[in-house]
Amino acid sequence: MKVKEIVKSLEVLAPPVYQESYDNSGLLTGSGNEEVKGILVALDCTEVIIQEAIEKECNLVVVHHPVIFGGLKKLNGKNYVERTVINAIKNDIAIYAIHTNLDNMNNGVSAKICELLELENLKILSPKKETLYKLTTFVPSSDTQKVLDSIGTAGAGQIGNYSNCSFSSEGKGSFLPNDKATPSIGTVNKVESVTETKIEVQFPVHLKSNIINALHAAHPYEEVAYHVTKLENVNKEVGSGMYGTYSEGIDANVFLQKLKDTFKVGAIRHTKIIQPLIKKVAVCGGAGSFLLGNAKGVGADIYITGDFKYHEFFDAEDKIMIADIGHYESEQFTIDLLIDYLNNNFDSLRIQPTENNTNPVHYFS
Structure with missing residues (x-):
């Protein structure tokens, strides 16, 4: 099994097109053509993680946070980032980061938090715009279903929760093949008129190449007429944060204890309790203060994330509890x-979690 095969699978889980513009997800070091001996999975890539990979004979490290984030201009080993990269390259260790693209998936980081909190009725907190496209094409009516089946697959x-959604309308298509054409319908140098079906379907941006290839594969014409349009619709399947509900409310203090125990937190910094019962919960893995307005907007009783600054806590404005x-x-x-995803897709590979806690923050209690 080669590195590029692992990468391809991970990019099905979280397509790179959904990472934020500032991010640097992807294969950061190593060659995609290397055979994978073992995979080490961690949240961060540090010198300790690379050393652990060496000791465990894992030549692929899959991490959430990219170790190369702001760019590298020199490799002199003057900081932990440079030393980590140098050591990885010296020991032929590939580093793959799957960061904000995984954050933005409806089965990604925030969904995992919701799962652990046993929330129901999950939805994306801030759905992404301009990630949906519409394909419009014209097909001889006799081939309509064949093309729909192909692009639907x-x-x-x-x-x-609906698949194979499309809109079709009938019309007349006309064309004139020149003497270099090999038309499937009609005759060279003679205008042809055909009863055609106009097909319109929506699709997410990461599937564009697959869908265009499927269209060409199923369409009978030598030259396929189609156009792709970017939509302004929000994509309810992709975006930042999530929220969910409990069918019955949980006492706020009981919920905070559950949160502390589940996530093994040294201390929870939170604003005052507004609602005695917690029913609707919004979450965002990592630094999520930018989604506070969205959490308020969906009527969440509590918003759970990390890295809130002092003055940002005031923005709760007694309308929501920040945790x-x-x-x-x-x-x-x-x-x-x-780990679960990789094991489900590559059961023959040696895949293991790091034994090192890379959290740079410690609590004195």
């Missing part, structure tokens, strides 16, 4: 998420 027409459980603490179970 490739993922076109998926809207929430800062820490960056590492909120994302630590991403390791389990990735």
